[in-house]
């Protein structure tokens with residue numbers, strides 16, 4: 514590396530969308546002549562790609578900025594990207610005056626121009642959006658960190674405005690890429706050896722091809738039929754826009770994974786209405802019934818739940834527990850309600866006390882753990898295909914992932930050890946509430 518070359522460090526908080534945005538930001542920076550380094554100390558430019566989904570997530574970046582404040586003396590420049598950047602905007606300069614750039618995700622297509630300003634010595638560069646932009650962030654070069662499994666963004670932003678959620682304010686309005694550009698990118702990835710592709714968006718089900726050629730289900734099918742592809746996943750879905758043709762596609766196309774993440778948030782239709790989710794418990798369960806009715810695969814279903822939403826009664830919380838029983842999820846991500854800036858539910862009285870939220874969260878997690886303890890036993894004795902992800906040296910096990918997105922670690926007595934990215938058959942010999950253990954066969 515030439516000593517004249519500018520260096521950068523980047524750290525990512527939050528969801529898969531943020532993780533993948535960072536891969537594109539890194540690609541853009543490398544294309545602009547910067548070199549990535551692994552420690553803040555070695556960097557000229559330090560980027561934090563931030564999350565503001567809950568208060569705890571948001572506080573992380575401010576703690577991080579306080580930790581590295583001392584580095585400003587060495588002439589380093591700091592940039593805050595992502596959801597906290599968009600949400601807090603120029604207030605970040607007040608709170609941390611050593612930050613030189615604040616940019617939300619809807620402005621990343623302007624990154625090269627913002628870098629020029631930084632290089633010219635500007636100290637308050639902003640890329641903030643008022644839900645105006647129609648542009649998506651496409652890069653010549655995306656610095657993907659995994660050579661086998663990768664993401665593709667198909668839709669950015671969100672127009673749903675759920676009462677509790679910051680995303681419509683932090684990621685701008687909904688805008689889709691053309692199906693042609695998505696399929697072209699997927700093709701370039703499979704040509705480069707990728708076998709597992711995950712299509713990303715805040716709400717992939719509201720995908721609308723600007724060229725009018727393909728529905729979301731048709732796009733899934735097109736990616737799933739590319740030569741060389743083994744696994745196609747997508748996240749995240751919204752029950753309101755989740756149509757039956759998606760399930761039919763999963764049933765028909767072998768490479769479309771037998772896993773759907775369908776966030777429910779609450780099992781009570783009254784709470785759902787107050788969250789502006791635009792579906793009832795019954796409508797949600799209808800979508801689950803579609804998944805259970807398909808012929809060729811057993812679809813694994815996972816979800817997100819918020820406990821302690823304003824006004825949630827004990828009985829309504831009980832409806833969420835009974836929904837877990839009814840659906841039989843393979844995984845539940847659960848959170849305590851956290852009031853967020855700008856959102857409609859900020860006007861509601863945050864009526865469930867903190868201690869009660871904790872009690873409900875713990876109760877829900879224990880309940881789900883017991884359900885999974887029982888339901889994962891269905892895999893005992895099954896032979897499942899896994900993609901090899903790495904080795905767990907300490908235990909002498911190999912780490913694998915099933916098409917249902919479950920961790921299946923395994924041992925092999927074979928001389929030849931499978932490599933990362935290989936697909937092998939594994940017989941399940943032991944089950945835990947969150948993972949499986951097995952031995953390689955065949």
Ligand code: 5AD
Pocket residue numbers: 566567677678679776778817818819848849850851852853
């Ligand atoms: N408080 C708690 N959880 C939230 N989520 C989104 N906004 C909030 C909030 N204000 C959860 C939802 C969503 C997941 C990504 O985060 O369950 O599906």
Ligand code: SF4
Pocket residue numbers: 526527528529530531563564565566595596679680683684
């Ligand atoms: Fe966090 Fe949501 Fe932004 Fe992802 S989109 S980084 S989860 S606030």
